[in-house]
Amino acid sequence: MPDTSPSLWSRASRLELGVLPVPVFLCAAVIVVIAGYAGRLTADLIGGLAVMMVAGVVLDWAGRNVPILRNIGGPAIFCLFVPAALVGYGLFQPQMLAAVTAAIKTDNLLYLYIASLVVGSILGIDHRVLGTGFLRMLVPFLAGTVMAVVVGLGVGALMGFELKHTFFYIVTPILGGGIGEGILPLSIAYAQTAGKSQADLIALMIPAALIGNVVAILSAGTLGWFGERHPRFSGKGRLVKLGDELDLKPEPEEQAYDLKLMGAGLLIICVMFTFGGLLAPITGISGPVMMIVLTAALKLTRVMPERMELGCYQMYRFVAVNLTPAVLVGLGAIFISWNQLVASLSPGYFVVCAATVLALVSTAFLTGQMMKMYPVETAVVTVCHSGLGGTGDVAILSAANRMNLMPFSQMVTRLGGAGMVVLASLLMHHFG
Numbered sequence: 001m002p003d004t005s006p007s008l009w010s011r012a013s014r015l016e017l018g019v020l021p022v023p024v025f026l027c028a029a030v031i032v033v034i035a036g037y038a039g040r041l042t043a044d045l046i047g048g049l050a051v052m053m054v055a056g057v058v059l060d061w062a063g064r065n066v067p068i069l070r071n072i073g074g075p076a077i078f079c080l081f082v083p084a085a086l087v088g089y090g091l092f093q094p095q096m097l098a099a100v101t102a103a104i105k106t107d108n109l110l111y112l113y114i115a116s117l118v119v120g121s122i123l124g125i126d127h128r129v130l131g132t133g134f135l136r137m138l139v140p141f142l143a144g145t146v147m148a149v150v151v152g153l154g155v156g157a158l159m160g161f162e163l164k165h166t167f168f169y170i171v172t173p174i175l176g177g178g179i180g181e182g183i184l185p186l187s188i189a190y191a192q193t194a195g196k197s198q199a200d201l202i203a204l205m206i207p208a209a210l211i212g213n214v215v216a217i218l219s220a221g222t223l224g225w226f227g228e229r230h231p232r233f234s235g236k237g238r239l240v241k242l243g244d245e246l247d248l249k250p251e252p253e254e255q256a257y258d259l260k261l262m263g264a265g266l267l268i269i270c271v272m273f274t275f276g277g278l279l280a281p282i283t284g285i286s287g288p289v290m291m292i293v294l295t296a297a298l299k300l301t302r303v304m305p306e307r308m309e310l311g312c313y314q315m316y317r318f319v320a321v322n323l324t325p326a327v328l329v330g331l332g333a334i335f336i337s338w339n340q341l342v343a344s345l346s347p348g349y350f351v352v353c354a355a356t357v358l359a360l361v362s363t364a365f366l367t368g369q370m371m372k373m374y375p376v377e378t379a380v381v382t383v384c385h386s387g388l389g390g391t392g393d394v395a396i397l398s399a400a401n402r403m404n405l406m407p408f409s410q411m412v413t414r415l416g417g418a419g420m421v422v423l424a425s426l427l428m429h430h431f432g
Contacts, residue, residue, distance in 0.1 A: 018057045029054045036096040043095075048103025049326060051096045055083065056325030076217060076399040079328035080336060088338025097333060104330040113319060113327050114394070115273040115291065117406040120265065120316020122295045123309040125404070136240060137381060140367035141412055144360040144382045145175060145420075151359035152352060159348035164431065166352060172424040173205035174212035174356050177417015178389020183209060189425035207344030210336065211353040212386045213395070219361045220380050220400035227376040235374030237404045239381065257314050265311030289414050292407055320403045328395060335388065357386045377405060384409035385416045 015022040032050045035041040041051070059082055063074030086092040103109045149171055156166030168190065176182025187201040194201070227234030276291030283290060298304045344350075361383045368378025380400045384393045393409045 017061050020057060025054075025057060029058075032096075033093075036093045036099075039095055041095050041099050043098045043102040045103045045107040045109060047099035048101070048107070048109070048330070051099050052103065052326035052329045055079075055329045059083075059329065060325040074221070075325065076221070076328055076395050079325050080217070080332035080395055081214075081338075083329050083332035084336035084338040084341070087333050088342070092333060100330050100333050104327075104334050109330070110327065111273065112270075113323055114288070114406070114410075116266075116269050116316050116319040117394075117403060118288075118292055118410055119269045119272045119295050120312045120314075120319070121404045122292070122299055122407045123304065124313030124316060125299075136371055136373055137378070137408055137412065139371060140364040140373070140378050141382050141385065141416060143367045144364040145385065145416065147363040148175060148356045148360035148386070152356035155355040156352045159352055161348070161352065168424060168428060169204050170208045170349075170352055171356050172420055173208040174353060174386050175360075175416065175420045176209070176424070177385075177413055177421065178209070178387070178392060182389070182417050182421055185421050186424060189421075190428055193428050206337065207340055207349070208353055209388060210341045211344060211350060212357050213336075213388045213392050214341070215354045215357040216361075216383045216386045216392065216396050217399045219357060219383050220396040220402075223361070223365075223376050223380050223383075224400035224402065233369070233374065234376040237377065237402055238374060239377045239405065239408060240373055255310065258311065261307060261311030262315045262318065263311070264308055265313070265315035268308060268312050269315060288410065292410055296407070324394070324398050324403065328398060331395065357383065360386055376400075377402060381405050381408045381412055384413050387413065389413060389417070 017025045020028075028050075032041070032054050035047075036051070041047045056079055059078040060075040063076070063078035064070050066074050066078075069077060083092065087097065149167070152171040152174075153163055153166050156170060157163060161170070172186065173183055176186055183202060183205045186205065190201050191197065196204075227236070272291050272295050273287070275294055276289070277287035279285075279290050279294075280287040285293070299309075361379050364382035365375045365379040369375040371378075380397065380402050384396050387393055387396050393406065393413055397403045397405055397409060
């Protein structure tokens with residue numbers, strides 16, 4: 001009788017890494033690695049995506065299977081910090097790093113990713129949730145920010161830091177909205193008063209922002225785990241309790257995916273990003289924030305046809321599901337300085353940074369519960385205020401498995417960060 005047992009290839013193909021059969025993944029990884037070492041990997045979006053997606057598959061899988069870490073955002077932690085460590089120790093192959101840098105910075109993959117998440121998630125949620133969510137988030141956000149500053153100053157004093165140093169160089173960089181949006185403008189403002197060079201000021205503030213971002217990611221992962229263990233505190237991605245969830249229409253993701261609608265959604269996403277940039281110099285508001293405002297206005301006025309909203313939402317889901325690990329790999333390799341992070345890990349300094357972020361999270365959690373919001377989601381959105389801008393939002397929400405909260409987190413990060421930069425600049429001018 002002929003041998004009908006499955007071949008070795010067939011048996012191996014039943015094993016999967018992520019969604020890829022192991023032999024297929026290994027072939028893809030070998031090709032990318034050989035191309036990198038042979039100098040044939042293109043430094044553009046295609047080459048960068050190949051590197052980031054191959055690395056993302058492995059690191060995402062590892063993060064989901066490591067005990068303890070898998071319950072507190074392991075995939076995001078691995079995808080961010082393993083590439084950062086490889087770059088820091090000089091182990092990231094230069095050709096591959098050049099491709100990743102080109103994809104993230106030159107070809108603006110990060111902006112396409114964030115725009116897809118913001119526009120798609122806004123147009124995909126119920127308009128009642130959007131309106132009440134933005135308004136209600138102000139209270140836990142402001143309460144959490146005030147408590148973060150107070151606790152940060154108090155713990156800083158206990159650790160032997162001067163109040164002025166703690167506020168200007170530890171707490172404010174954590175809450176300033178990231179490096180580009182927060183630390184860079186702060187360094188310019190501080191340099192005019194403090195008598196230090198901008199480069200020295202940046203080096204002084206970046207460690208606080210990095211540690212704050214790490215603690216925020218771990219906090220978000222812990223919140224996601226807590227929400228699964230205690231469902232009464234979690235909205236499973238919903239921010240506001242409307243009292244009539246059973247009457248809401250089915251989520252868009254429950255409907256059949258339509259490729260033509262997704263194409264229309266991609267066009268609308270790109271146009272909304274462009275529109276925000278077009279109005280930025282006129283309004284004095286940054287392009288990404290204008291994109292959020294314009295998209296929210298479209299949703300609240302309900303002028304966008306529902307089919308087009310569905311197309312944007314489905315495009316957002318495609319991007320979030322398929323590109324998140326890859327984008328996190330790129331962010332870790334390009335934006336997280338491993339050497340600065342390790343060098344700043346003195347116990348007292350770390351305690352001040354951690355206390356600041358934990359005060360922000362816990363206050364938002366309790367305030368959200370008092371305001372009849374979902375405490376887990378409220379705290380996750382608020383803790384984005386202590387992340388590295390838009391890149392931090394991606395990592396934090398990914399750790400909590402709450403990517404649909406991107407529009408709320410972007411508002412908290414960008415407007416809250418801008419407010420902290422303005423406040424600290426004015427205070428430095430008067431008391432520096």
